Amino acid sequence: MLGEAQEPGSYYVGVDVGTGSVRAALVDQRGSLLAFADQPINKWEPQFNHHEQSSEDIWTACCVVTKKVVQGIDLNRIRGLGFDATCSLVVLDKQFRPLPVNCEGDFHRNIIMWLDHRAVSQVHRINETKHSVLQYVGGVMSVEMQAPKLLWLKENLRETCWDKAGHFFDLPDFLSWKATGVTARSLCSLVCKWTYSAERGWDDSFWKMIGLEDFVADNYSKIGNQVLPPGASLGNGLTPEAAKDLGLPAGIAVAASLIDAHAGGLGVIGADVRGHGLACEGQPVTSRLAVICGTSSCHMGISKDPIFVPGVWGPYFSAMVPGFWLNEGGQSVTGKLIDHMVQGHAAFPELQAKATARCQSVYAYLNSHLDLIKKAQPVGFLTVDLHVWPDFHGNRSPLADLTLKGMVTGLKLSQDLDDLAILYLATVQAIAFGTRLIIEAMQAAGHSISTLFLCGGLSKNPLFVQMHADITGMPVVLSQEVESVLVGAAILGACASGDFASVQVCEDQGVGHGPSPSETVLPPDSSSHLAKHIQDIIKK
Ligand SMILES: Nc1ncnc2c1ncn2[C@@H]1O[C@H](COP(=O)(O)OP(=O)(O)O)[C@@H](O)[C@H]1O
Ligand SMILES: O=C(CO)[C@H](O)[C@H](O)COP(=O)(O)O
Numbered sequence: 001m002l003g004e005a006q007e008p009g010s011y012y013v014g015v016d017v018g019t020g021s022v023r024a025a026l027v028d029q030r031g032s033l034l035a036f037a038d039q040p041i042n043k044w045e046p047q048f049n050h051h052e053q054s055s056e057d058i059w060t061a062c063c064v065v066t067k068k069v070v071q072g073i074d075l076n077r078i079r080g081l082g083f084d085a086t087c088s089l090v091v092l093d094k095q096f097r098p099l100p101v102n103c104e105g106d107f108h109r110n111i112i113m114w115l116d117h118r119a120v121s122q123v124h125r126i127n128e129t130k131h132s133v134l135q136y137v138g139g140v141m142s143v144e145m146q147a148p149k150l151l152w153l154k155e156n157l158r159e160t161c162w163d164k165a166g167h168f169f170d171l172p173d174f175l176s177w178k179a180t181g182v183t184a185r186s187l188c189s190l191v192c193k194w195t196y197s198a199e200r201g202w203d204d205s206f207w208k209m210i211g212l213e214d215f216v217a218d219n220y221s222k223i224g225n226q227v228l229p230p231g232a233s234l235g236n237g238l239t240p241e242a243a244k245d246l247g248l249p250a251g252i253a254v255a256a257s258l259i260d261a262h263a264g265g266l267g268v269i270g271a272d273v274r275g276h277g278l279a280c281e282g283q284p285v286t287s288r289l290a291v292i293c294g295t296s297s298c299h300m301g302i303s304k305d306p307i308f309v310p311g312v313w314g315p316y317f318s319a320m321v322p323g324f325w326l327n328e329g330g331q332s333v334t335g336k337l338i339d340h341m342v343q344g345h346a347a348f349p350e351l352q353a354k355a356t357a358r359c360q361s362v363y364a365y366l367n368s369h370l371d372l373i374k375k376a377q378p379v380g381f382l383t384v385d386l387h388v389w390p391d392f393h394g395n396r397s398p399l400a401d402l403t404l405k406g407m408v409t410g411l412k413l414s415q416d417l418d419d420l421a422i423l424y425l426a427t428v429q430a431i432a433f434g435t436r437l438i439i440e441a442m443q444a445a446g447h448s449i450s451t452l453f454l455c456g457g458l459s460k461n462p463l464f465v466q467m468h469a470d471i472t473g474m475p476v477v478l479s480q481e482v483e484s485v486l487v488g489a490a491i492l493g494a495c496a497s498g499d500f501a502s503v504q505v506c507e508d509q510g511v512g513h514g515p516s517p518s519e520t521v522l523p524p525d526s527s528s529h530l531a532k533h534i535q536d537i538i539k540k
């Protein structure tokens with residue numbers, strides 16, 4: 001719950017920009033979601049590993065969904081607005097107009113998306129510097145972070161983009177600028193993706209060493225020299241122009257934003273789980289791992305002191321929960337990988353037709369199909385001789401190796417619906433296994449995690465959730481509010497409005513605004529003994 005509101009009857013709006021869609025929610029002071037709307041957004045892949053979006057397109061989608069969720073309500077009760085978004089790179093010129101990030105010169109496509117892997121040579125050279133800032137990204141900078149992408153722009157689009165650029169924003173910061181006209185960046189974005197330190201600020205020597213001394217020369221004005229904690233109120237709030245676009249009252253508080261995974265983490269990590277007999281009950285919040293699973297999966301664990309986990313991003317100070325260090329493990333494609341495997345199979349048209357006939361999603365259909373074909377054995381055992389290695393887009397954590405590729409072993413000539421269902425299961429298991437490897441790396445470095453808190457699109461898939469419980473051997477908590485990422489965004493708006501002093505933290509129970517008490521808890525299925533079976537395979 002959000003906690004004690006100063007003003008009964010207040011509303012907050014949260015806007016969440018994911019990879020595939022924009023969502024908005026109207027949330028009340030108890031943290032309950034009153035209205036929800038979503039809208040797909042465009043993505044372009046002009047070349048393999050180049051992924052682009054349009055900031056104008058995304059802003060338009062934000063306006064559509066926001067107008068929908070406030071329809072018919074008393075606008076005067078809306079007190080705050082918060083944004084979260086993927087950590088994609090937005091490029092604008094000195095007059096804040098979009099600049100193309102592509103060789104075609106298409107101005108519309110001015111965002112290099114987070115999953116874009118064009119800057120392989122650049123990140124390789126950055127890692128070769130062994131600069132000390134790399135200690136705070138797990139020892140190896142990811143090609144998905146901003147420094148290699150900026151270097152790519154300088155080296156490849158000098159005249160059409162780099163020389164004309166006036167502003168490089170992380171997408172969450174672009175949205176808060178668009179709403180307020182304030183160019184201040186969120187500590188969350190700059191610390192997690194741009195090498196900024198909450199304690200020491202920018203490191204001039206890093207930017208000089210990698211060939212981006214331009215930023216030092218102009219005192220970082222293009223990438224941010226005013227930094228605010230997530231939830232801080234920006235300027236004079238919503239500008240009249242943005243208010244008109246969004247259908248909200250001008251002047252309402254707008255918060256410094258969060259990356260989407262961090263908003264999800266904030267939305268779930270403080271859940272009140274009393275009465276479920278979980279190992280984390282009465283334990284420090286540091287015993288919890290938030291897993292935000294959409295197109296990618298992000299594994300957010302916090303600690304009182306910095307923990308250096310090789311191959312796991314961070315430690316980042318105050319980037320998610322104020323006063324705590326954050327480690328962020330991740331798998332770059334999880335939802336996207338499942339979609340890829342299922343949609344690319346020869347039996348997909350048959351699956352689609354059968355699912356449509358039953359008015360089910362393809363995943364609901366596949367889950368029930370697996371139940372039908374499992375016979376006497378637990379579902380998990382259907383994959384004893386079919387295995388997937390899930391690093392189709394490299395490995396983000398804990399191997400931190402972007403060159404890794406995916407693999408399937410145990411294929412046969414048949415391509416019927418049973419094969420598709422089993423391949424889907426093996427993919428889900430491989431992803432859960434990836435989560436387990438990340439947890440093991442975090443535990444080995446000093447984390448003490450006992451319970452998982454899942455949210456995001458994939459947490460709506462019961463098989464995905466159960467496999468995570470079975471394979472990690474840890475209970476999984478799902479909050480009553482499935483759109484927890486949006487609750488996290490609305491919490492930011494509530495903080496910015498001044499109705500809530502800040503994100504509150506209770507050390508033995510988490511953040512004092514977590515989802516309401518009736519959580520769903522999925523324990524590992526001990527009857528399947530899947531975790532033990534996997535252990536046996538590893539031993540062999
Ligand atoms: N009800 C559902 N059942 C199974 N999978 C789902 C469901 N809803 C969404 N997903 C999966 O979740 C992923 C997208 O999650 P989402 O959180 O919407 O992504 P993003 O934030 O990256 O836009 C997709 O791969 C999709 O297949
Ligand atoms: O790097 C990340 C967070 O730090 C995410 O992977 C990125 O923001 C994409 O999110 P999603 O999978 O929800 O689209």
